[in-house]
Amino acid sequence: MSKRVMKPSIRTTAVALAAAGLGASLVAGAGSAFAAEGKAAVANPQTAVAASAALAKQANVQAQVAAQAQAAQAKAAQIKAAQLKAATAKAQAVKVAAAKKAPSWVKPVSAYTLTASYNQGGAMWAHKHSGQDFAVPVGTPVKAASAGTVVKAGPNGGGDGPAYGNAIVVKHANGRYSQYAHLSKIKVHIGQKVSAGQQIALSGNTGNSSGPHLHFEIRTTPNYGSAVNPAAFLRSHGVSI
Numbered sequence: 001m002s003k004r005v006m007k008p009s010i011r012t013t014a015v016a017l018a019a020a021g022l023g024a025s026l027v028a029g030a031g032s033a034f035a036a037e038g039k040a041a042v043a044n045p046q047t048a049v050a051a052s053a054a055l056a057k058q059a060n061v062q063a064q065v066a067a068q069a070q071a072a073q074a075k076a077a078q079i080k081a082a083q084l085k086a087a088t089a090k091a092q093a094v095k096v097a098a099a100k101k102a103p104s105w106v107k108p109v110s111a112y113t114l115t116a117s118y119n120q121g122g123a124m125w126a127h128k129h130s131g132q133d134f135a136v137p138v139g140t141p142v143k144a145a146s147a148g149t150v151v152k153a154g155p156n157g158g159g160d161g162p163a164y165g166n167a168i169v170v171k172h173a174n175g176r177y178s179q180y181a182h183l184s185k186i187k188v189h190i191g192q193k194v195s196a197g198q199q200i201a202l203s204g205n206t207g208n209s210s211g212p213h214l215h216f217e218i219r220t221t222p223n224y225g226s227a228v229n230p231a232a233f234l235r236s237h238g239v240s241i
């Protein structure tokens with residue numbers, strides 16, 4: 001409908017009708033609102049069914065998401081376990097390689113003839129023999145039997161007495177001490193850290209010695225009188241002499 005072509009009288013009527021229509025529409029509006037409410041009440045059971053279906057669907061989706069999350073978690077745990085296993089294997093391999101590279105205990109001299117053994121009696125010693133003798137020519141390299149710290153080094157047995165001549169005592173991590181005596185030349189000083197097999201001296205014939213040899217002790221303290229059987233000790237650490 002076009003208002004522009006309407007005559008004024010018709011327009012008035014139209015306005016009146018429009019006003020009446022407005023009232024009618026207000027009434028109709030109230031009525032339709034009521035009807036809509038009723039319709040909504042009637043539609044409720046269907047809505048409930050639809051809602052419960054939606055809920056079920058949602059629960060299903062949630063379960064799927066939870067399952068996926070669980071699977072992802074399990075997978076992550078699996079990967080982590082595999083990584084840990086690989087890292088452990090690698091660490092073990094490194095440890096084995098390190099152990100191969102640097103044995104914890106070694107012989108104090110490479111080539112020798114065993115002479116007086118531990119606890120052996122004889123005119124040479126005031127008491128029983130406190131170490132193991134390795135007969136070697138003067139000037140043979142003497143090596144630290146294991147890693148440690150030099151705690152005695154010098155003439156007069158490094159403080160243990162003149163019978164030992166020039167001597168060295170090394171403290172080790174396991175609470176044991178190794179002693180090297182009758183040396184011709186000392187190549188370390190007190191406080192120095194040494195590694196297993198490191199050359200620390202040259203063998204000799206100093207002190208109360210019947211001939212060129214290395215006198216070797218394993219002690220439970222730095223001092224004379226605490227010696228244990230060095231051959232048995234080395235054997236228990238995988239070294240046969």
Ligand SMILES: [Zn+2]
Pocket residue numbers: 116129131132133214215216
């Ligand atoms: Zn000896």
